[in-house]
Amino acid sequence: MTMAFSRLHSGIHHPLPRSWQSRCLLNKAMFMYPIFITDDPDACVDIPSLPGQRRWGINRLEEFIGPLVEKGLASVILFGVPLKCDKDGRGTPADDPEGPVILGVKKLRSLFPSLYIACDVCLCEYTSHGHCGLLNEDGTINNDPSVDRLAEVALNYAIAGAHCVAPSDMMDGRIMAIKRKLIDAGYGNKCTLMSYSAKFASSLYGPFRDAAGSAPAFGDRKCYQLPPAAKGLARRAIIRDTAEGADIIMVKPALPYLDIIADAVELAPNHPLACYQVSGEFAMIHAGAKAGVFDLRVMAFESVESMVRAGASIILSYFTPDFLDWLV
Ligand SMILES: NCc1[nH]cc(CCC(=O)O)c1CC(=O)O
Ligand SMILES: [Zn+2]
Ligand SMILES: [Zn+2]
Numbered sequence: 001m002t003m004a005f006s007r008l009h010s011g012i013h014h015p016l017p018r019s020w021q022s023r024c025l026l027n028k029a030m031f032m033y034p035i036f037i038t039d040d041p042d043a044c045v046d047i048p049s050l051p052g053q054r055r056w057g058i059n060r061l062e063e064f065i066g067p068l069v070e071k072g073l074a075s076v077i078l079f080g081v082p083l084k085c086d087k088d089g090r091g092t093p094a095d096d097p098e099g100p101v102i103l104g105v106k107k108l109r110s111l112f113p114s115l116y117i118a119c120d121v122c123l124c125e126y127t128s129h130g131h132c133g134l135l136n137e138d139g140t141i142n143n144d145p146s147v148d149r150l151a152e153v154a155l156n157y158a159i160a161g162a163h164c165v166a167p168s169d170m171m172d173g174r175i176m177a178i179k180r181k182l183i184d185a186g187y188g189n190k191c192t193l194m195s196y197s198a199k200f201a202s203s204l205y206g207p208f209r210d211a212a213g214s215a216p217a218f219g220d221r222k223c224y225q226l227p228p229a230a231k232g233l234a235r236r237a238i239i240r241d242t243a244e245g246a247d248i249i250m251v252k253p254a255l256p257y258l259d260i261i262a263d264a265v266e267l268a269p270n271h272p273l274a275c276y277q278v279s280g281e282f283a284m285i286h287a288g289a290k291a292g293v294f295d296l297r298v299m300a301f302e303s304v305e306s307m308v309r310a311g312a313s314i315i316l317s318y319f320t321p322d323f324l325d326w327l328v
Helices: 015-020 058-070 100-111 143-160 174-184 203-212 231-243 255-267 279-290 296-310 320-326
Strands: 031-038 044-046 054-056 075-081 116-121 164-167 192-199 248-252 273-277 314-317
Touching: 031 058, 031 100, 031 320, 054 058, 058 100, 058 320, 075 100, 075 164, 075 203, 100 116, 100 143, 116 143, 143 164, 143 174, 164 174, 174 192, 192 231, 192 255, 203 279, 231 248, 231 255, 248 255, 248 314, 255 273, 255 296, 273 296, 279 296, 296 314, 296 320
Parallel strands: 031 054, 031 075, 031 314, 075 116, 116 164, 164 192, 192 248, 248 273, 273 314
Antiparallel strands: 044 054
């Protein structure tokens, strides 16, 4: 059937009807800001591969986060960057009571009562080998002890006051184990579990590994993160994590994986859906703008609007401070 009289331009010739065409409008509360907290309490150090982002010490969090909260920052996700401590095989510094994450959660809770605070849960920043779990003698992942250790770390973040724990390690069975542990310790109704469910072994994590000092000392993460073309595994991971008790499902990276975001909407229609615009996506947009390929702001909007169109309701992004300025 032809629609000879159907015209598209007539719906977009003016800014107001143009805005009505967007199914999902962006708002500030969608954005969760990833922040790097280090163990030098007075640090404020530029991260060269992540334009405008820094590693912050605990004593500098007020000056860093205060102005953003004033502008409407709703949530942050914390990454610990231990530079001075001794890393070991089981990632002991991850939940050191004097470590950057535990101290950071407590500090942010007391400074900003309205701010929602998530903690990334992983061991790679804290293990001597830089892998996300514990290893066997032969260098392969030892899954079940890894899951126990991750659940212990997650619970300690919840006890410190995290509103949300977000395991990014990709061990098998960690969602069920963390949920069980939170419930048994009385945090079943106090802490959200956001699963990095469909997390791919991507080339786009490079700047983050610089920032967090979490590159693996040998090998890669291909035995636990998903192969980029593996749609089936991503779908199974989403179904599994939903069944294991995740409260929020995440897809990561975001822009090259919009089909997976759309799949997650279909497979987990009753869950909020997050996506992570990762460090390499952010760095690429900056590099492209610098090279004159596009305007930074226009491209930043296009990228996150694509994610929302695909079905994401939460976006983890290093552009969060910019969007707080750009959105009304
Ligand atoms: N578990 C580690 C972790 N947690 C978040 C990111 C990436 C975030 C980013 O690139 O912005 C990574 C990188 C990795 O898996 O090596
Ligand atoms: Zn990791
Ligand atoms: Zn992580």
